[in-house]
Amino acid sequence: MNAKTLPRVDGARLWESLMDLARVGATEKGGVKRLALTDADRAGRDLVAGWCREAGLTVKVDRIGNIFARREGTDPARAPVMAGSHIDTQPSGGRFDGNYGVLAALEVVRTLEAHDIRTAAPVEVAIWTNEEGTRFQPVMMGSGVFAGVFELDAMLSRTDLDGRTVGAELKRIGYAGSAPCGRPVGAYFEAHIEQGPVLEDEKRTVGVVTGVMGLRWFQVTVTGQDSHAGPTPMHLRRDALLATSGMVQAVNLIALAHQPHGRATVGYLQVKPNSINVVPGEVTFSVDIRHAEGAGLDAMEASLRDALARIGAETGVEVAISDVSRFAPTAFDAGMVGRVREAVIGLGLSHMDIVSGAGHDAVYLAKIAPTAMIFVPCEGGISHNEVENAQPADLEAGCNVLLHAVLAFIGGHAGADRRAAVGPDAAGRHAAGMGAGLVDAVALLAAHAQPEGLVELIPVDAQGQGVAEILVLYEFGNFRVRRVGVPHVYRHV
Numbered sequence: 108m109n110a111k112t113l114p115r116v117d118g119a120r121l122w123e124s125l126m127d128l129a130r131v132g133a134t135e136k137g138g139v140k141r142l143a144l145t146d147a148d149r150a151g152r153d154l155v156a157g158w159c160r161e162a163g164l165t166v167k168v169d170r171i172g173n174i175f176a177r178r179e180g181t182d183p184a185r186a187p188v189m190a191g192s193h194i195d196t197q198p199s200g201g202r203f204d205g206n207y208g209v210l211a212a213l214e215v216v217r218t219l220e221a222h223d224i225r226t227a228a229p230v231e232v233a234i235w236t237n238e239e240g241t242r243f244q245p246v247m248m249g250s251g252v253f254a255g256v257f258e259l260d261a262m263l264s265r266t267d268l269d270g271r272t273v274g275a276e277l278k279r280i281g282y283a284g285s286a287p288c289g290r291p292v293g294a295y296f297e298a299h300i301e302q303g304p305v306l307e308d309e310k311r312t313v314g315v316v317t318g319v320m321g322l323r324w325f326q327v328t329v330t331g332q333d334s335h336a337g338p339t340p341m342h343l344r345r346d347a348l349l350a351t352s353g354m355v356q357a358v359n360l361i362a363l364a365h366q367p368h369g370r371a372t373v374g375y376l377q378v379k380p381n382s383i384n385v386v387p388g389e390v391t392f393s394v395d396i397r398h399a400e401g402a403g404l405d406a407m408e409a410s411l412r413d414a415l416a417r418i419g420a421e422t423g424v425e426v427a428i429s430d431v432s433r434f435a436p437t438a439f440d441a442g443m444v445g446r447v448r449e450a451v452i453g454l455g456l457s458h459m460d461i462v463s464g465a466g467h468d469a470v471y472l473a474k475i476a477p478t479a480m481i482f483v484p485c486e487g488g489i490s491h492n493e494v495e496n497a498q499p500a501d502l503e504a505g506c507n508v509l510l511h512a513v514l515a516f517i518g519g520h521a522g523a524d525r526r527a528a529v530g531p532d533a534a535g536r537h538a539a540g541m542g543a544g545l546v547d548a549v550a551l552l553a554a555h556a557q558p559e560g561l562v563e564l565i566p567v568d569a570q571g572q573g574v575a576e577i578l579v580l581y582e583f584g585n586f587r588v589r590r591v592g593v594p595h596v597y598r599h600v
Protein backbone atom coordinates (compact mmCIF):
# COMPACT_ATOMS: atom_id res chain seq x y z
CA MET A 108 0.00 0.00 0.00
CA ASN A 109 1.16 3.50 -0.65
CA ALA A 110 0.78 5.87 2.28
CA LYS A 111 1.92 8.75 0.10
CA THR A 112 -1.47 8.80 -1.57
CA LEU A 113 -3.48 8.81 1.66
CA PRO A 114 -4.94 12.07 2.94
CA ARG A 115 -3.04 14.16 5.51
CA VAL A 116 -4.26 16.09 8.49
CA ASP A 117 -4.17 19.86 8.64
CA GLY A 118 -1.31 20.56 11.05
CA ALA A 119 -2.07 24.28 11.31
CA ARG A 120 -5.68 23.59 12.24
CA LEU A 121 -4.55 21.08 14.88
CA TRP A 122 -2.10 23.58 16.37
CA GLU A 123 -4.69 26.35 16.38
CA SER A 124 -7.16 24.13 18.26
CA LEU A 125 -4.46 23.20 20.78
CA MET A 126 -3.68 26.86 21.40
CA ASP A 127 -7.38 27.79 21.64
CA LEU A 128 -8.02 25.06 24.20
CA ALA A 129 -4.86 26.06 26.12
CA ARG A 130 -6.42 29.47 26.73
CA VAL A 131 -9.07 27.83 28.90
CA GLY A 132 -7.52 27.80 32.35
CA ALA A 133 -4.29 29.35 31.08
CA THR A 134 -1.66 30.16 33.71
CA GLU A 135 0.71 33.12 33.76
CA LYS A 136 3.73 30.94 33.04
CA GLY A 137 2.19 29.59 29.83
CA GLY A 138 0.70 26.42 31.24
CA VAL A 139 -2.83 25.28 32.01
CA LYS A 140 -4.75 24.69 35.22
CA ARG A 141 -7.92 22.80 34.38
CA LEU A 142 -8.64 20.41 37.22
CA ALA A 143 -11.33 17.78 36.65
CA LEU A 144 -14.94 18.94 37.02
CA THR A 145 -14.09 22.57 37.80
CA ASP A 146 -15.55 25.54 35.91
CA ALA A 147 -12.43 25.53 33.74
CA ASP A 148 -13.00 21.86 32.90
CA ARG A 149 -16.59 22.69 31.96
CA ALA A 150 -15.40 25.51 29.69
CA GLY A 151 -12.85 23.20 28.05
CA ARG A 152 -15.46 20.48 27.56
CA ASP A 153 -17.93 22.98 26.10
CA LEU A 154 -15.32 24.26 23.66
CA VAL A 155 -14.24 20.82 22.40
CA ALA A 156 -17.80 19.43 22.30
CA GLY A 157 -18.79 22.52 20.28
CA TRP A 158 -16.00 21.84 17.78
CA CYS A 159 -17.16 18.23 17.54
CA ARG A 160 -20.72 19.33 16.74
CA GLU A 161 -19.41 21.77 14.14
CA ALA A 162 -17.57 18.84 12.56
CA GLY A 163 -20.92 17.06 12.22
CA LEU A 164 -20.46 14.66 15.12
CA THR A 165 -23.12 13.52 17.57
CA VAL A 166 -22.05 14.19 21.15
CA LYS A 167 -23.05 11.89 23.99
CA VAL A 168 -22.03 11.91 27.65
CA ASP A 169 -22.04 8.86 29.90
CA ARG A 170 -22.78 8.69 33.62
CA ILE A 171 -19.19 9.30 34.70
CA GLY A 172 -18.99 12.30 32.37
CA ASN A 173 -16.94 10.74 29.57
CA ILE A 174 -17.73 12.53 26.31
CA PHE A 175 -18.06 10.62 23.03
CA ALA A 176 -18.37 12.47 19.72
CA ARG A 177 -19.42 10.08 16.99
CA ARG A 178 -19.15 10.10 13.23
CA GLU A 179 -21.40 7.38 11.87
CA GLY A 180 -20.06 4.60 9.70
CA THR A 181 -21.74 2.97 6.77
CA ASP A 182 -22.07 -0.35 8.58
CA PRO A 183 -24.37 -0.16 11.62
CA ALA A 184 -23.10 -3.52 12.84
CA ARG A 185 -19.57 -2.23 13.42
CA ALA A 186 -18.37 -1.19 16.87
CA PRO A 187 -16.79 2.28 16.88
CA VAL A 188 -13.12 2.91 16.43
CA MET A 189 -12.23 5.35 19.19
CA ALA A 190 -9.41 7.80 19.57
CA GLY A 191 -8.99 10.23 22.39
CA SER A 192 -7.45 11.08 25.74
CA HIS A 193 -8.24 13.61 28.48
CA ILE A 194 -8.44 17.40 28.84
CA ASP A 195 -8.18 17.71 32.62
CA THR A 196 -4.74 18.84 33.78
CA GLN A 197 -2.45 19.00 36.79
CA PRO A 198 -2.65 22.19 38.94
CA SER A 199 0.40 23.52 37.09
CA GLY A 200 -0.03 21.46 33.95
CA GLY A 201 0.91 21.95 30.33
CA ARG A 202 -0.89 22.56 27.06
CA PHE A 203 -0.34 19.15 25.48
CA ASP A 204 -0.72 16.35 28.03
CA GLY A 205 -4.03 14.69 27.12
CA ASN A 206 -5.25 17.65 25.11
CA TYR A 207 -3.14 16.51 22.19
CA GLY A 208 -4.76 13.06 22.08
CA VAL A 209 -8.26 14.54 22.08
CA LEU A 210 -7.58 17.21 19.49
CA ALA A 211 -5.57 14.82 17.30
CA ALA A 212 -8.64 12.56 17.27
CA LEU A 213 -10.82 15.55 16.36
CA GLU A 214 -8.37 16.50 13.60
CA VAL A 215 -8.61 12.95 12.20
CA VAL A 216 -12.38 13.30 12.01
CA ARG A 217 -12.14 16.79 10.50
CA THR A 218 -9.80 15.32 7.86
CA LEU A 219 -12.18 12.46 7.06
CA GLU A 220 -14.93 15.05 6.71
CA ALA A 221 -12.82 17.39 4.54
CA HIS A 222 -11.96 14.52 2.18
CA ASP A 223 -15.48 13.10 2.35
CA ILE A 224 -14.15 9.70 3.36
CA ARG A 225 -16.91 7.41 4.61
CA THR A 226 -15.74 4.64 6.87
CA ALA A 227 -17.50 1.34 7.50
CA ALA A 228 -17.08 1.58 11.27
CA PRO A 229 -18.14 4.68 13.19
CA VAL A 230 -15.28 6.83 14.45
CA GLU A 231 -15.58 8.37 17.90
CA VAL A 232 -13.57 11.04 19.67
CA ALA A 233 -13.36 10.13 23.38
CA ILE A 234 -12.70 12.60 26.21
CA TRP A 235 -12.16 10.66 29.43
CA THR A 236 -13.12 12.18 32.78
CA ASN A 237 -10.47 12.86 35.43
CA GLU A 238 -7.38 11.16 34.04
CA GLU A 239 -5.01 13.13 36.27
CA GLY A 240 -6.49 12.14 39.63
CA THR A 241 -5.37 15.44 41.13
CA ARG A 242 -8.66 16.68 42.55
CA PHE A 243 -10.41 13.32 42.84
CA GLN A 244 -8.68 9.95 43.22
CA PRO A 245 -8.04 7.57 41.60
CA VAL A 246 -6.27 8.51 38.37
CA MET A 247 -7.82 7.41 35.06
CA MET A 248 -11.25 7.41 36.68
CA GLY A 249 -13.49 7.83 33.61
CA SER A 250 -11.73 5.27 31.45
CA GLY A 251 -11.55 2.93 34.46
CA VAL A 252 -15.32 3.06 34.95
CA PHE A 253 -15.89 2.63 31.21
CA ALA A 254 -13.66 -0.46 31.18
CA GLY A 255 -15.31 -1.93 34.28
CA VAL A 256 -12.23 -1.54 36.48
CA PHE A 257 -14.04 0.81 38.90
CA GLU A 258 -17.63 0.75 40.05
CA LEU A 259 -19.66 3.75 38.91
CA ASP A 260 -21.38 4.52 42.21
CA ALA A 261 -18.14 4.26 44.18
CA MET A 262 -16.51 6.76 41.84
CA LEU A 263 -19.47 9.16 41.87
CA SER A 264 -19.17 9.37 45.65
CA ARG A 265 -15.42 10.17 45.67
CA THR A 266 -14.75 13.58 47.28
CA ASP A 267 -12.25 16.37 46.84
CA LEU A 268 -10.54 18.13 49.76
CA ASP A 269 -13.62 20.35 50.23
CA GLY A 270 -15.93 17.36 50.49
CA ARG A 271 -17.59 17.83 47.09
CA THR A 272 -18.39 14.61 45.27
CA VAL A 273 -17.68 13.62 41.70
CA GLY A 274 -21.42 13.06 41.16
CA ALA A 275 -22.44 16.50 42.45
CA GLU A 276 -19.70 18.25 40.50
CA LEU A 277 -20.64 16.43 37.29
CA LYS A 278 -24.20 17.69 37.73
CA ARG A 279 -23.04 21.20 38.58
CA ILE A 280 -21.00 21.54 35.39
CA GLY A 281 -23.69 19.89 33.27
CA TYR A 282 -21.81 16.71 32.41
CA ALA A 283 -23.71 14.08 34.39
CA GLY A 284 -24.74 12.21 31.27
CA SER A 285 -27.26 9.43 30.88
CA ALA A 286 -25.42 7.02 28.61
CA PRO A 287 -24.43 3.78 30.35
CA CYS A 288 -20.72 3.35 31.08
CA GLY A 289 -19.08 0.77 28.87
CA ARG A 290 -20.01 -0.81 25.53
CA PRO A 291 -18.18 -2.62 22.74
CA VAL A 292 -15.27 -0.73 21.23
CA GLY A 293 -13.75 -1.96 17.98
CA ALA A 294 -10.36 -0.41 18.65
CA TYR A 295 -8.84 2.39 20.69
CA PHE A 296 -5.98 4.66 19.65
CA GLU A 297 -4.41 7.31 21.87
CA ALA A 298 -1.85 9.86 20.73
CA HIS A 299 0.11 11.50 23.53
CA ILE A 300 3.25 13.46 24.19
CA GLU A 301 5.93 11.12 25.51
CA GLN A 302 6.29 12.88 28.89
CA GLY A 303 9.83 11.56 28.98
CA PRO A 304 13.14 12.43 27.26
CA VAL A 305 13.81 9.33 25.14
CA LEU A 306 12.44 10.36 21.72
CA GLU A 307 14.17 13.72 21.90
CA ASP A 308 17.40 12.10 23.05
CA GLU A 309 17.24 9.53 20.24
CA LYS A 310 16.12 12.19 17.72
CA ARG A 311 13.02 10.25 16.66
CA THR A 312 9.71 11.81 15.67
CA VAL A 313 7.34 9.03 16.69
CA GLY A 314 7.32 6.44 19.44
CA VAL A 315 5.45 3.26 18.57
CA VAL A 316 4.19 2.37 22.03
CA THR A 317 4.25 -1.37 22.57
CA GLY A 318 2.88 -1.25 26.10
CA VAL A 319 2.88 0.44 29.46
CA MET A 320 5.16 -0.47 32.33
CA GLY A 321 3.75 -2.17 35.37
CA LEU A 322 4.63 -0.75 38.74
CA ARG A 323 4.86 -1.75 42.36
CA TRP A 324 4.98 0.68 45.25
CA PHE A 325 6.28 -0.19 48.68
CA GLN A 326 6.66 1.61 51.96
CA VAL A 327 9.72 0.59 53.95
CA THR A 328 10.18 1.26 57.64
CA VAL A 329 13.69 0.92 59.04
CA THR A 330 13.87 0.79 62.82
CA GLY A 331 17.11 1.29 64.74
CA GLN A 332 17.64 3.13 68.01
CA ASP A 333 17.48 6.87 68.78
CA SER A 334 20.57 7.85 70.76
CA HIS A 335 22.62 10.92 71.62
CA ALA A 336 25.05 11.92 68.89
CA GLY A 337 27.81 12.64 71.42
CA PRO A 338 27.94 9.88 74.03
CA THR A 339 27.06 6.99 71.69
CA PRO A 340 30.25 5.52 70.14
CA MET A 341 30.11 4.63 66.45
CA HIS A 342 30.28 0.86 66.95
CA LEU A 343 27.33 0.84 69.35
CA ARG A 344 24.88 2.69 67.11
CA ARG A 345 21.84 1.37 65.29
CA ASP A 346 21.52 4.23 62.81
CA ALA A 347 18.38 3.83 60.71
CA LEU A 348 19.37 6.57 58.27
CA LEU A 349 22.83 5.11 57.67
CA ALA A 350 21.21 1.75 56.93
CA THR A 351 18.71 3.47 54.65
CA SER A 352 21.46 5.18 52.65
CA GLY A 353 22.76 1.73 51.67
CA MET A 354 19.22 0.66 50.77
CA VAL A 355 18.72 3.68 48.50
CA GLN A 356 21.92 2.73 46.66
CA ALA A 357 20.73 -0.87 46.40
CA VAL A 358 17.40 0.21 44.91
CA ASN A 359 19.25 2.11 42.21
CA LEU A 360 21.50 -0.87 41.42
CA ILE A 361 18.47 -3.13 41.05
CA ALA A 362 17.09 -0.92 38.28
CA LEU A 363 20.49 -0.75 36.59
CA ALA A 364 20.59 -4.56 36.59
CA HIS A 365 17.26 -4.64 34.69
CA GLN A 366 17.87 -2.43 31.70
CA PRO A 367 16.47 -1.19 29.39
CA HIS A 368 13.03 -1.38 30.99
CA GLY A 369 13.77 -1.37 34.72
CA ARG A 370 13.11 1.74 36.82
CA ALA A 371 13.50 2.07 40.58
CA THR A 372 13.13 5.20 42.64
CA VAL A 373 13.20 6.25 46.27
CA GLY A 374 11.26 9.49 46.17
CA TYR A 375 9.99 9.93 49.70
CA LEU A 376 11.95 9.71 52.90
CA GLN A 377 11.07 10.65 56.46
CA VAL A 378 13.62 10.62 59.26
CA LYS A 379 12.78 10.41 62.96
CA PRO A 380 13.41 12.30 65.11
CA ASN A 381 15.12 14.44 62.41
CA SER A 382 17.29 16.31 64.84
CA ILE A 383 20.89 17.50 64.47
CA ASN A 384 22.25 15.78 67.55
CA VAL A 385 20.29 12.53 67.55
CA VAL A 386 21.27 9.29 65.81
CA PRO A 387 18.16 8.59 63.71
CA GLY A 388 16.11 5.75 65.17
CA GLU A 389 13.54 5.37 62.43
CA VAL A 390 13.29 6.06 58.71
CA THR A 391 10.31 5.54 56.46
CA PHE A 392 10.82 5.63 52.71
CA SER A 393 9.02 4.75 49.50
CA VAL A 394 10.18 2.49 46.68
CA ASP A 395 8.68 2.71 43.19
CA ILE A 396 9.76 -0.08 40.82
CA ARG A 397 8.63 -0.36 37.21
CA HIS A 398 9.19 -2.80 34.38
CA ALA A 399 7.61 -3.63 31.04
CA GLU A 400 7.12 -7.28 31.97
CA GLY A 401 5.61 -9.06 34.95
CA ALA A 402 8.62 -11.37 35.21
CA GLY A 403 10.89 -8.32 35.36
CA LEU A 404 8.81 -6.84 38.16
CA ASP A 405 8.93 -10.14 40.06
CA ALA A 406 12.71 -10.31 39.73
CA MET A 407 13.14 -6.70 40.83
CA GLU A 408 10.88 -7.17 43.83
CA ALA A 409 12.77 -10.32 44.87
CA SER A 410 16.09 -8.45 44.59
CA LEU A 411 14.64 -5.57 46.59
CA ARG A 412 13.53 -7.81 49.42
CA ASP A 413 16.89 -9.63 49.47
CA ALA A 414 18.90 -6.41 49.48
CA LEU A 415 16.87 -4.77 52.24
CA ALA A 416 17.03 -7.87 54.45
CA ARG A 417 20.80 -8.20 53.91
CA ILE A 418 21.53 -4.54 54.67
CA GLY A 419 19.21 -4.67 57.69
CA ALA A 420 21.12 -7.65 59.08
CA GLU A 421 24.52 -6.03 58.41
CA THR A 422 23.57 -2.79 60.12
CA GLY A 423 21.55 -4.14 63.03
CA VAL A 424 18.24 -2.51 62.13
CA GLU A 425 14.80 -3.98 61.58
CA VAL A 426 13.19 -3.67 58.17
CA ALA A 427 9.45 -3.86 57.46
CA ILE A 428 8.15 -3.69 53.90
CA SER A 429 4.49 -3.05 53.12
CA ASP A 430 2.72 -3.11 49.76
CA VAL A 431 1.19 0.21 48.75
CA SER A 432 0.02 -0.32 45.21
CA ARG A 433 0.57 -2.48 42.15
CA PHE A 434 -0.29 -2.25 38.46
CA ALA A 435 0.44 -5.10 36.08
CA PRO A 436 2.28 -4.19 32.87
CA THR A 437 0.09 -3.70 29.79
CA ALA A 438 1.18 -5.11 26.44
CA PHE A 439 -0.77 -3.50 23.63
CA ASP A 440 -2.42 -5.60 20.93
CA ALA A 441 0.28 -6.69 18.47
CA GLY A 442 -1.96 -6.12 15.44
CA MET A 443 -2.77 -2.58 16.56
CA VAL A 444 0.88 -1.79 17.30
CA GLY A 445 1.68 -3.15 13.85
CA ARG A 446 -0.81 -0.77 12.22
CA VAL A 447 0.80 2.16 14.00
CA ARG A 448 4.27 1.01 12.94
CA GLU A 449 3.18 0.53 9.33
CA ALA A 450 1.60 3.98 9.30
CA VAL A 451 4.83 5.51 10.62
CA ILE A 452 6.92 3.68 8.04
CA GLY A 453 4.49 4.62 5.28
CA LEU A 454 4.85 8.27 6.26
CA GLY A 455 8.64 7.97 6.23
CA LEU A 456 9.00 9.21 9.80
CA SER A 457 11.90 8.42 12.13
CA HIS A 458 10.60 6.18 14.87
CA MET A 459 11.36 3.68 17.58
CA ASP A 460 9.46 1.23 19.72
CA ILE A 461 8.92 2.53 23.22
CA VAL A 462 7.31 1.36 26.46
CA SER A 463 5.40 4.02 28.35
CA GLY A 464 6.61 4.56 31.88
CA ALA A 465 3.49 6.54 32.77
CA GLY A 466 -0.12 5.38 32.98
CA HIS A 467 -2.71 6.49 30.41
CA ASP A 468 -6.41 5.95 29.73
CA ALA A 469 -5.24 3.47 27.08
CA VAL A 470 -4.19 1.09 29.88
CA TYR A 471 -7.83 0.59 30.88
CA LEU A 472 -9.16 0.62 27.33
CA ALA A 473 -6.69 -2.17 26.54
CA LYS A 474 -8.68 -4.37 28.92
CA ILE A 475 -11.76 -4.21 26.68
CA ALA A 476 -10.53 -3.38 23.17
CA PRO A 477 -7.49 -3.77 20.91
CA THR A 478 -5.47 -0.69 21.83
CA ALA A 479 -2.36 1.18 20.73
CA MET A 480 -0.65 4.47 21.50
CA ILE A 481 1.41 6.93 19.49
CA PHE A 482 4.03 9.10 21.23
CA VAL A 483 5.55 12.33 19.98
CA PRO A 484 8.49 14.11 21.66
CA CYS A 485 8.07 16.86 24.22
CA GLU A 486 10.77 19.40 24.91
CA GLY A 487 13.30 18.17 27.45
CA GLY A 488 10.93 15.33 28.28
CA ILE A 489 9.19 17.75 30.66
CA SER A 490 5.50 17.24 31.43
CA HIS A 491 3.10 17.90 34.30
CA ASN A 492 4.69 21.33 34.20
CA GLU A 493 3.64 24.71 32.83
CA VAL A 494 6.68 24.83 30.54
CA GLU A 495 5.63 21.59 28.80
CA ASN A 496 6.24 22.12 25.09
CA ALA A 497 6.05 20.24 21.80
CA GLN A 498 6.84 21.08 18.19
CA PRO A 499 3.95 21.66 15.75
CA ALA A 500 5.65 19.47 13.12
CA ASP A 501 5.94 16.55 15.56
CA LEU A 502 2.32 16.93 16.66
CA GLU A 503 1.22 16.96 13.03
CA ALA A 504 3.33 13.89 12.25
CA GLY A 505 1.81 11.95 15.14
CA CYS A 506 -1.66 12.98 14.03
CA ASN A 507 -1.01 11.71 10.51
CA VAL A 508 0.08 8.41 12.03
CA LEU A 509 -3.16 8.34 13.99
CA LEU A 510 -5.21 9.01 10.86
CA HIS A 511 -3.48 6.34 8.80
CA ALA A 512 -3.60 3.78 11.62
CA VAL A 513 -7.34 4.41 12.09
CA LEU A 514 -7.95 4.02 8.35
CA ALA A 515 -5.84 0.87 8.28
CA PHE A 516 -7.86 -0.64 11.10
CA ILE A 517 -11.23 0.25 9.63
CA GLY A 518 -10.16 -0.72 6.16
CA GLY A 519 -9.05 -4.17 7.23
CA HIS A 520 -12.27 -4.96 8.95
CA ALA A 521 -14.43 -3.34 6.33
CA GLY A 522 -12.93 -5.75 3.87
CA ALA A 523 -13.49 -8.70 6.17
CA ASP A 524 -17.13 -7.78 6.71
CA ARG A 525 -17.76 -7.28 3.03
CA ARG A 526 -16.21 -10.60 2.17
CA ALA A 527 -18.74 -12.28 4.38
CA ALA A 528 -21.53 -10.31 2.74
CA VAL A 529 -20.41 -11.14 -0.77
CA GLY A 530 -19.88 -14.82 -0.19
CA PRO A 531 -18.26 -17.15 -2.69
CA ASP A 532 -16.78 -15.44 -5.69
CA ALA A 533 -17.65 -16.19 -9.27
CA ALA A 534 -15.15 -18.99 -9.37
CA GLY A 535 -16.94 -20.61 -6.45
CA ARG A 536 -14.15 -19.87 -3.99
CA HIS A 537 -14.76 -18.11 -0.74
CA ALA A 538 -13.09 -14.78 -0.77
CA ALA A 539 -12.13 -15.31 2.87
CA GLY A 540 -8.81 -16.66 1.64
CA MET A 541 -7.77 -13.15 0.75
CA GLY A 542 -5.05 -11.92 3.10
CA ALA A 543 -5.86 -9.29 5.68
CA GLY A 544 -2.99 -7.14 4.42
CA LEU A 545 -4.50 -7.15 0.96
CA VAL A 546 -7.88 -6.14 2.32
CA ASP A 547 -6.20 -3.29 4.20
CA ALA A 548 -4.49 -2.16 1.05
CA VAL A 549 -7.70 -2.23 -0.94
CA ALA A 550 -9.62 -0.30 1.68
CA LEU A 551 -6.91 2.34 1.99
CA LEU A 552 -6.68 2.77 -1.74
CA ALA A 553 -10.43 2.95 -1.97
CA ALA A 554 -10.46 5.62 0.72
CA HIS A 555 -7.92 7.58 -1.27
CA ALA A 556 -9.67 7.16 -4.59
CA GLN A 557 -12.73 9.04 -3.37
CA PRO A 558 -15.04 10.61 -4.20
CA GLU A 559 -15.69 8.56 -7.32
CA GLY A 560 -12.75 6.27 -7.66
CA LEU A 561 -12.72 2.56 -7.81
CA VAL A 562 -9.93 0.24 -6.87
CA GLU A 563 -9.39 -2.81 -8.96
CA LEU A 564 -7.40 -5.89 -8.16
CA ILE A 565 -6.12 -7.66 -11.22
CA PRO A 566 -4.38 -11.01 -11.21
CA VAL A 567 -1.06 -10.93 -12.97
CA ASP A 568 1.26 -13.49 -14.42
CA ALA A 569 4.99 -13.74 -13.77
CA GLN A 570 5.62 -10.97 -16.30
CA GLY A 571 3.22 -8.64 -14.49
CA GLN A 572 0.60 -8.90 -17.24
CA GLY A 573 -3.05 -8.94 -16.24
CA VAL A 574 -4.47 -12.39 -16.86
CA ALA A 575 -8.08 -12.51 -15.75
CA GLU A 576 -11.26 -10.60 -15.70
CA ILE A 577 -12.76 -9.07 -12.61
CA LEU A 578 -14.65 -11.58 -10.55
CA VAL A 579 -16.06 -9.85 -7.52
CA LEU A 580 -17.11 -6.34 -6.69
CA TYR A 581 -16.77 -5.17 -3.11
CA GLU A 582 -18.47 -2.17 -1.63
CA PHE A 583 -16.54 0.09 0.69
CA GLY A 584 -18.43 3.13 1.80
CA ASN A 585 -18.92 5.13 -1.37
CA PHE A 586 -16.58 2.89 -3.25
CA ARG A 587 -16.64 -0.41 -4.94
CA VAL A 588 -13.64 -2.64 -4.81
CA ARG A 589 -13.26 -5.23 -7.47
CA ARG A 590 -11.44 -8.35 -6.52
CA VAL A 591 -10.21 -10.94 -8.90
CA GLY A 592 -7.67 -13.06 -7.12
CA VAL A 593 -4.02 -13.28 -6.29
CA PRO A 594 -1.30 -12.49 -7.16
CA HIS A 595 -2.47 -9.02 -7.91
CA VAL A 596 -1.69 -5.44 -8.68
CA TYR A 597 -3.63 -2.45 -7.49
CA ARG A 598 -4.92 0.05 -9.95
CA HIS A 599 -7.12 3.09 -9.62
CA VAL A 600 -9.85 3.15 -12.27
Ligand SMILES: [Zn+2]
Pocket residue numbers: 193204205238299467
Ligand atom coordinates in the same frame (compact mmCIF):
# COMPACT_ATOMS: atom_id res chain seq x y z
ZN1 LIG B 1 -2.09 12.42 29.91
